[in-house]
Amino acid sequence: MHIHKYEKIWLIFGLTTLLIFLSVLGVSAFYLGNQPPSCLATINPEKVDTTKPFNKPGLKKVKGKAWDYELVFVASAFNYNPGEIEVPKGAKVKVIATTKDVIHGFEVAGTNINMMLEPGFISEFETTFDKTGEFLIVCNEYCGAGHHMMTSKIKVVES
C-alpha cells in the first residue's frame, strides 16, 4: 500500500514523539517509582472499625519504615474520619484509606493525592507535604445525595 511522502514524514514524527513520551512515563513509573495508587491489600468492608489500622483513624508516627507517619482515613457516606488533621511540614507520610460502604473518592485538592476508595480494598499513597496551609479533602466519586458535603481537611503546620 502506497503512503504519500509527506504522510510518512508526519507519521514518523508523530511516532517518534509518542515513543519519547511513553519512555518518559515508563522511566518515571518503573525507575523513579512514580506509580499511581495501586494497593493490592483487601479488607472486609463491614469490619473496618475493628480492623487495624482503621480502628484508630488519624496520624501516627512510625519507626523503621521508609515513611515517618501513617495517616489513616476511614470514608463512609458522607464523611471522612478524621474530619480534620494536622500534619508537620516536610514529613514523609503514607496515606492509608478505605471505605465502609460505597465507592468514594479521596482527593486532596492542590496536591497529587488522588485515589479511589473501593469497598473491600485498601488504598495507599506515599507523599511529602512541602507547603504549609490548609488542604481540602473532597470526595470526587459520586456516592449519593450528600456527596458534595463529604469533606475533610489537612492542616500542614511548621514542625
Next chain:
Amino acid sequence: MKTAALKTVDRRDGKLAMAHFYVAFIALALGGLAGLLQTLVRSGKFELPAGIGYYQILTVHGVVLGLVLTTFFIMGFQLAAVSKTSGTLTNRQRLIGWIGFWLMTAGTLMAAAMILLNKASVLYTFYAPLQAHALFYIGLTLVIVGSWLDGAAIIMAYARWRKANPGKPSPLLTFMSLVNTILWIVATIGVASTVLIQLLPWSLGLVDRVDVLVSRTLFWYFGHPLVYFWLLPAYMAWYVVIPKVIGGKIFSDSLARMSFILFLLFSIPVGFHHQLTEPGIDPAWKFLQVILTFLVIIPSLMTAFSLFATFESYGRSKGATGLFGWVKVLPWEDARFTVPFIGMLSFIPAGAGGIINASHQLNQVVHNTIWITGHFHLTLATAVILTFFGITYWLVPHLTGRTLTKALNKLAIIQAVFWAVGMTFMSGAMHAAGLLGAPRRSSYSEYGGAAQAAEWIPYQVAQAIGGSILFLGIILMLYIFINLAFFAPKGEEEFPVGETSEKAEKTPMVFENWKLWLGITVLLILFAYTIPFIDMIENAPIGSKGYKLW
C-alpha cells in the same frame, strides 16, 4: 456501484433511520435541559424546584445524551449510509432494524421511568454498590440488545453486498459502518456481562453481594470503546462526506480503511486507563494498557493528515497559492462543511487533553476532577455532536424529501457559533477549575467555607454562562431539525458520498479479512485483560451489599 451512488435512500429505509433520529432529538431536548439546570445549580444562584435532586437530573443528562442520543443517532446514520452505498435493505434486514429500534425505545422508556421516579439516581456509569431498581438495568439491557439487532441488519447488508460483488472491496461507508458495529458488539459484551450476570440478579435480590472491582472493570472494558463508537461515525463524515461537500476527493481509500481497523484493534484493551487510581490492579498492567491506549494516536494522526490533505488538494485545484492560500477557497458559507469543521478544530485541544488523562502519572492531578467533564464536552459534546448536526443538515432532508434552505443553512452556521462560544466558556472553565481540584459530578458546595473551594465558584458561574449559551444552541438545533423533518420545502437534498482521488492506488482486499482483524482484536483483549482479571477474581474481597443513598 457508480449508479448506486446517485440513488436516494429508499423511503422505507429512510423511515427506519428517521425513527432513530426522532428519539435522538427528543433526547437532545431533555438532556440539554438537564445540563442547563446543572450548570445553574452549580453557580450557587439557583435551586431545583419541587424536590428534584441534582443527581437525579445528572443521571438524566448522562443517560439520555451519553447513551440514548448517541446510540440512536449512530444506528440511524449507519443504517442510512449502508442503504445508500450497498443498496436498499431487504425486508428481513429492515424488519430486524425495526425490532431493534422498538427494543431500544422500550428500554429507554423503562430506564427513564425509573430515573424520574428517583429509583435510579446512580448516574450513567451506575457503579455498584449503589443499587438502582431492577427495571433500570433491564431497560439498559434492552437498549443494548436492540442496538445489536440494528447492528445485525448492517452486518447482513454488508454480507449480501460482498456475496453479490466477489473480489471487490465493499463501499467505504458500508465498510466503516461495519467496523463501528463490530467495535460496538465486542465492547458491549463487557457491560452486558456485568449487568446480566452481576447487577440484575443482585438488584432482584437473587444474590446478596456483588464484586465491585470486577463490575467496574467490565464497565470500563466497554466504557472506552464507547467513546470510539461515538467518534467513528464523525470520522465517517470527515473522511467520506466532507470531501464531496467541498467538491474534492477522498485522499486515500486504503488509509481510511486502515485507520478504522486500527481503531478497532486499539480502542478496546485499554479500559484500565480509567482505573489508574484504583486499588486492586497491579500498576504494571495499568501501564501496559496505557501504552495500548496511546496506540490510537496513530490512526488519529492519519485522520488529521488525510483531512487536511483533502482540503489543501482541493484548494490548490481551485488555483490557491501560497502556504495557506487554500484555506480561503473552502466553502465557509456551507453549513454541511463549516459546522463539522468547527468540530474538527475542537478535537485538537480535546485530543491533547485525552493524552494527559490517559498518562500513567499525569492522570492523578485531574482524575475525577471537573477537568474530565470539560474534556469530554470537547470530544463528544463538540467534535462529535457538531459533526452529527452537520450530518443532520443534509441527511434529514434527504430522507424526508425536503431541502436545506438558504435561511436554515445560515441558522445552522449561527447555531455552531453559539455552540463554539458557549463551549469555550463552559469547557474552558471546567478545565481551569479541575486543575485547581474542583471535583466532577458534584452539586454546589462551599465545602464548609474552605478557601480552596471558594476559588472554584467564579469558574462555576462561567460554566453557567456557557451552559446557557449552549442551551440556546440546542433550541436553535431543535428548530432546524423540526423544520427539516416536517416543514422545509419539498425537494431533493444530496446524500454526499466522496469518491477516491484518481491518484490513489487500488484498495487491497486484506481489509475485508474479518477472521484476521477479529482474531487480532480478541488476542489483544486477552493479552491485556486475562491475567489481571484472574488476579481480581482470585484475590477478591467479600462482595458488597446494595446501597440506596440518594
